[in-house]
Amino acid sequence: MNHKIIKKKIIKIFQKFNLSKNHSKISADALINAELVGAYGHGLSRLKMYCERIKKKVINPKPKIKIKKISQNIFHIDADNSIGFVAADIAIKLAIKNTKKNGLSLVAVKNSGHYGLSGYYAEQAVKKNLITLIFTNAPPAVAPHGALKSLFGTNPICFGTPTGSRVPFILDTSISMINRGKIRVAARNNQKIPEDVALDKFGKLTTNAKKALEGVQLPIAGFRGSGLAWMVDILSGVLTGANNAGKVKDPFDDFSGPQNVGHLFITFKSNLFEKDFKKRIKKNIKVIKKLPKIKGVKKILYPGENKFYRYKKNIKKNIAINQSINDDIEDLLNQ
Numbered sequence: 383m384n385h386k387i388i389k390k391k392i393i394k395i396f397q398k399f400n401l402s403k404n405h406s407k408i409s410a411d412a413l414i415n416a417e418l419v420g421a422y423g424h425g426l427s428r429l430k431m432y433c434e435r436i437k438k439k440v441i442n443p444k445p446k447i448k449i450k451k452i453s454q455n456i457f458h459i460d461a462d463n464s465i466g467f468v469a470a471d472i473a474i475k476l477a478i479k480n481t482k483k484n485g486l487s488l489v490a491v492k493n494s495g496h497y498g499l500s501g502y503y504a505e506q507a508v509k510k511n512l513i514t515l516i517f518t519n520a521p522p523a524v525a526p527h528g529a530l531k532s533l534f535g536t537n538p539i540c541f542g543t544p545t546g547s548r549v550p551f552i553l554d555t556s557i558s559m560i561n562r563g564k565i566r567v568a569a570r571n572n573q574k575i576p577e578d579v580a581l582d583k584f585g586k587l588t589t590n591a592k593k594a595l596e597g598v599q600l601p602i603a604g605f606r607g608s609g610l611a612w613m614v615d616i617l618s619g620v621l622t623g624a625n626n627a628g629k630v631k632d633p634f635d636d637f638s639g640p641q642n643v644g645h646l647f648i649t650f651k652s653n654l655f656e657k658d659f660k661k662r663i664k665k666n667i668k669v670i671k672k673l674p675k676i677k678g679v680k681k682i683l684y685p686g687e688n689k690f691y692r693y694k695k696n697i698k699k700n701i702a703i704n705q706s707i708n709d710d711i712e713d714l715l716n717q
């Protein structure tokens with residue numbers, strides 16, 4: 383289906399669930415973008431879940447979002463349990479606007495929800511020639527190093543910078559070896575998962591997807607990844623006033639209250655210290671791309687390049703929607 387047609391349907395659905403037209407559009411844009419960059423786990427497969435959460439009053443469709451100015455560079459947003467896309471949209475736009483004036487911004491958000499892809503917000507800052515760091519916490523999925531219980535979310539770490547070309551550098555990576563959606567699909571299809579990505583409930587490495595779902599996911603790079611996940615939980619949760627230490631609720635199966643996810647957005651001008659940043663980064667990338675390559679590798683890519691080209695290709699094509707998501711959309715339109 384054409385992405386413009388799907389977007390219209392999504393906007394209509396969110397409006398039916400009492401979001402304003404503007405908030406519906408912001409949310410639909412983020413979902414369609416996730417589909418177009420190929421991040422299906424953060425796209426239309428979540429639409430039904432957001433609507434369920436609105437219906438069960440754990441997402442507030444008419445939030446009274448408060449922005450507290452702490453200094454000329456620092457802002458604290460209480461998102462009033464809005465859908466995460468709206469809180470993140472307000473935060474990144476505020477950060478960008480303020481950075482143009484003051485060179486640097488720090489925007490913390492509490493009482494938010496799942497906002498999709500950090501890179502989507504990073505791109506907006508990079509388009510305005512800014513460098514950005516973005517953090518969000520997420521519900522428990524990953525065991526802290528040495529623990530036999532999931533506590534950290536897949537807590538993505540995102541860094542974006544202009545490159546002096548039209549393709550931004552966006553490193554946007556979760557801290558788990560594998561995403562939970564992939565384990566769920568493998569379990570449904572009786573497929574094995576890779577080694578070294580999950581433990582069973584007894585703490586033994588497993589390639590059995592069903593056993594992995596009963597056990598825990600592992601962080602990237604052992605204790606180093608665990609440390610990074612912890613850092614994200616502190617920056618997004620402890621610092622901002624949001625839930626943390628395993629308290630962020632799972633949006634799919636915990637309707638006992640709002641998620642209270644936290645986010646942190648840092649943006650600053652790329653030429654704060656050296657006027658010729660663009661020239662310097664172009665040279666930096668050129669040196670790395672020219673390195674001799676290992677067998678099978680034609681091109682060294684920088685983070686974000688793959689998603690940029692995938693988006694460019696996919697925007698010209700129809701979005702393939704599987705039957706169950708199509709059924710969800712039709713069902714939600716008729717509610």
Ligand SMILES: NC(=O)c1ccc[n+]([C@@H]2O[C@H](COP(=O)([O-])OP(=O)(O)OC[C@H]3O[C@@H](n4cnc5c(N)ncnc54)[C@H](O)[C@@H]3O)[C@@H](O)[C@H]2O)c1
Nearest residue numbers: 497498499500520536538552553554555556683684685686
């Ligand atoms: N909101 C949430 O709670 C939440 C939680 C987890 C993940 N996410 C989002 O999910 C998305 C996917 O995360 P992921 O960890 O699966 O990402 P990924 O593994 O697809 O990519 C991670 C990073 O590696 C880069 N990359 C990939 N292949 C590369 C190559 N060959 N050479 C150089 N760089 C390469 C990508 O551009 C990206 O920056 C992210 O956008 C993230 O923000 C959101």
